[in-house]
Amino acid sequence: MNHFYSHTRLLSNKEKHMHRTHGNSDFLQVFAMVICLSLLLVPQMSSAGGLGDLFPSDIVDKIKSTDLKDIFRPSDKSEKTSDTAPKQDSAPPAATVAETTVEPVKASTPPPAVAASxxxxxxxxxxxxxxxxxxxxxxxxxxxxxxxxxxxxxxxxxxxxxxxxxxxxxxKNQCPNAKGFREFKYKQCVQHNAFNQDTGGHDPEAYCQCYGRRNAEILVSNKGRRVKTDFKARMYCKKPEAYK
CATH class of the missing domain: 1.10.246 (Serum Albumin; Chain A, Domain 1)
Structure with missing residues (x-):
């Protein structure tokens, strides 16, 4: 018991020194440790007659007058440190942004055409x-x-x-002449009286206009391959939807 008392006295002396050096907040943190020790020694306190027999009177008075909220309140020193901490700029310096800017990719220029001999x-x-x-x-x-x-x-x-x-x-029909082919097929239809065939009940003039136009459309749509246009154009121009 005397050994524990002397150890507690050392804590009290240390607490006084910290109080003088760091202020009331550090002092309260030391007493939080003392309270924790007292809770661990509850069985001994019951047999010894209470805190008065285990700690000096000034320690007991401090424990009774201390509010637990003050013990766990953040120290002024830590608050001051956080307030005075230098703030960092979120945006990088302008020079850094300029250095990291990616230049747009330039469009490639096609090589010049080779002149024919x-x-x-x-x-x-x-x-x-x-x-x-x-x-x-x-x-x-x-x-x-x-x-x-x-x-x-x-x-x-x-x-x-x-x-x-x-x-x-x-x-291979690589160079279809749509205009010339249309005019030629229209004249051919008129000269042969609509090929002396049934126009599907349509006016011969309208039929020949359709026939010339459809021949040219088939020719152009089949660029790059050989194609015969007459039969397809005749069948198409006999349909009612060809004149809508």
């Missing part, structure tokens, strides 16, 4: 002249387009054979 250009002009001269070719094909296809390198695919090159362009 004089020999190829001459052959392209010859093909264009041949196209305009041959009625059966110019009606269904755009001769300017045919010449460009020739000059753009189709000659290499046919191993330099001009006749094969022309056949390749025409057979």
């Amino acid at each position: 004089p020999a190829v250009a001459k052959e392209a002009e010859e093909v264009k002249a041949w196209c305009y001269k041959k009625a059966s070719v110019r009606i269904q094909n755009d001769c300017e387009c045919v010449a460009r296809k020739f000059q753009d390198g189709l000659l290499a695919e046919t191993k330099g054979n001009k006749e094969s090159l022309r056949s390749l362009i025409l057979d």
Whole structure:
């Protein structure tokens, strides 16, 4: 018991020193520890006659007059530390933002077209002249387009054979002439009196207009492949929905 009393006296002396150094809040924290020790010694307190026999009178008076709310109240020192802590800017410096900015990707420029050699250009002009001269070719094909296809390198695919090159362009319907083909088919229908066929009860003029227009539509929609347009155009223009 004397050993415990002397240990408690040391705590009291230490508490006084902390009170002088750190203030009332640190002092109250020390007494919280004393109260916890007293609760652990409840059995001994019952047999010894109470706190008066275990602690000095000044310690007992302090315990009785202390409010538990004051014991667990945050110290002024910690509050002052939090108030005086330097605040950090949420936004980075302007220089940092500029350094991390990603530059937009520039659109790639297509390589310039390769100029045709004089020999190829001459052959392209010859093909264009041949196209305009041959009625059966110019009606269904755009001769300017045919010449460009020739000059753009189709000659290499046919191993330099001009006749094969022309056949390749025409057979695959690479340059459909929609306007010329429509006019040709309309005139053909009128000259043959609507082909001397049943127009499905429609006026011959309206039927021929439909027939010319439908032939051109079929030709253009099948660009790149050989196609026959007459039969499909006739069947379509006999239907009532073709005139709506």
